[in-house]
Amino acid sequence: MHKxxxxxxxxxxxxxxxxxxYLIKEYKYDKYIKSYTYWNQLLTMMFGQLSNRESV
Structure with a gap:
């Protein structure tokens, strides 16, 4: 089992x-974001890179 x-x-x-x-709020990137946050997007893109996905 993996520990x-x-x-x-x-x-x-x-x-x-x-x-x-802080950076997102500083540069006002969250101005029009309602549900899918930049943090979620970052995690999705990182997971895609680690699992060698060709597309999201």
Missing amino acids: DKFAFAQLIRILDRNHFN
Whole structure:
């Protein structure tokens, strides 16, 4: 059985979500966002890269 954390979980732990949210608010990127946040998009794109997806 696998006992260590997966690579994706280890990468997410490195990222500082508070600083990421600060940058989004600082440059007003969340102006028109209603449901799918930039954080969710970042995680989706990272997962796609790690799993060698050709398309989202």
